[in-house]
Amino acid sequence: MSEQQQAAGFWAELVAFVKTLVVILGLAFLIRVQIVEPFKIPSGSMKPTLQIGDYILVLKFWYGLRVPFVDAPVIRWSVPKRGDVVVFTRPDDPATPTEDDSAIHIIKRVIGLPGETVEVRGAQVFVNGEPLKEPYTRWVHGGSPEGDFGPQTVPADHVLLLGDNRDESKDSRFWTVPFLDDDRIKGKAVIVFWSWDSLSRIGNLIR
Numbered sequence: 542m543s544e545q546q547q548a549a550g551f552w553a554e555l556v557a558f559v560k561t562l563v564v565i566l567g568l569a570f571l572i573r574v575q576i577v578e579p580f581k582i583p584s585g586s587m588k589p590t591l592q593i594g595d596y597i598l599v600l601k602f603w604y605g606l607r608v609p610f611v612d613a614p615v616i617r618w619s620v621p622k623r624g625d626v627v628v629f630t631r632p633d634d635p636a637t638p639t640e641d642d643s644a645i646h647i648i649k650r651v652i653g654l655p656g657e658t659v660e661v662r663g664a665q666v667f668v669n670g671e672p673l674k675e676p677y678t679r680w681v682h683g684g685s686p687e688g689d690f691g692p693q694t695v696p697a698d699h700v701l702l703l704g705d706n707r708d709e710s711k712d713s714r715f716w717t718v719p720f721l722d723d724d725r726i727k728g729k730a731v732i733v734f735w736s737w738d739s740l741s742r743i744g745n746l747i748r
Contacts, residue, residue: 577601578728580628580646586704586711587648590626590677590747591730594737597648597747599628601728614724621700621723623668625651626730626747629702629721636717648730649712650677653701653720660692661714664707667692677748682708690714698723 582595591597601607604621605614621627627649631642652666652673653659660667664684666675685708695701699720704710713719736742 579734580648580730582648585709586706587626587650588706588709589679590650590705591648591733592736592738592742595733595742596735597730598732598734599728599730603729603731604723604726607727621651621654621726621729623651623654624748627651627702627726628728628730629726631716631721631725632718634717636715646727649702649704649710651700652703653695653713655695655697655699658692658694659690659701661688661690661703663689666703677705678707679705680707684708688714690719693719695720700726 578599578601580597580599582591582593582597585593604619605617607614628646629649630644630646633642634640653668657668658670660670662684664680666673688707690713693701700723701713701720703712703714713721730747732747733742733745
C-alpha cells in the first residue's frame with residue numbers, strides 16, 4: 542500500500558470517528574435535555590425522603606416535551622399532582638438578592654394545586670380547610686411559628702411547594718411570591734441512583 546493510500550485511509554478513519562463522536566454527543570445532549578437528567582441533593586430540606594449527597598434521576602418529559610433554550614414545555618400532556626417531587630427554578634426573589642434563583646435547580650414537593658386554598662399552622666397543612674395526611678414529612682421542631690402560612694389560594698397554572706423537612710426548608714412559605722409558575726418545573730424526581738448516605742438507598746423510588 543502506497544503512502545498516499547495510507548494517508549487516505551487514515552483521514553477516512555478520522556472522519557468516521559468524528560462523525561460517530563458527534564452522533565454520540567448529540568444523543569447524550571438530547572437525552573439530557575429531553576428525557577432524563579441527574580441531580581445531586583444539596584441540602585437536608587427533603588429529609589427523610591432524600592438525604593444530602595443523594596444522586597437522583599429527574600424525568601424531564603414527565604409533564605411535556607421540552608426543547609433546548611426554551612423554559613416552558615412546547616407540548617404539555619400532564620400537570621403536576623399533589624405529592625410529586627419536582628426539580629425547578631424560580632424567578633429571582635427580592636428577599637434573597639444574593640441568590641440567582643433562575644439558575645439554581647431546587648427540589649421540593651408539590652402540595653397546593655391551582656384553585657386550592659392552603660394553610661400551614663404548626664405541624665399541620667390544611668388544603669381547603671381539611672388536614673392533609675403526609676406520611677413523608679418531618680417536623681424537627683414540632684412546627685416552627687415562622688413556618689406558618691396562609692390561608693392563600695393557589696392561582697391558575699401555579700403550584701405551592703414545600704420541603705419534606707418542614708422546619709428546615711425555605712420553600713413557598715418564605716418566598717416573596719409563594720406560588721411557582723408550573724412552566725418552571727423541569728421534571729419529576731423518580732429514583733435514587735447513588736447515595737453516599739447508604740448503599741441500601743440506591744434504587745429507591747421517590748414517593
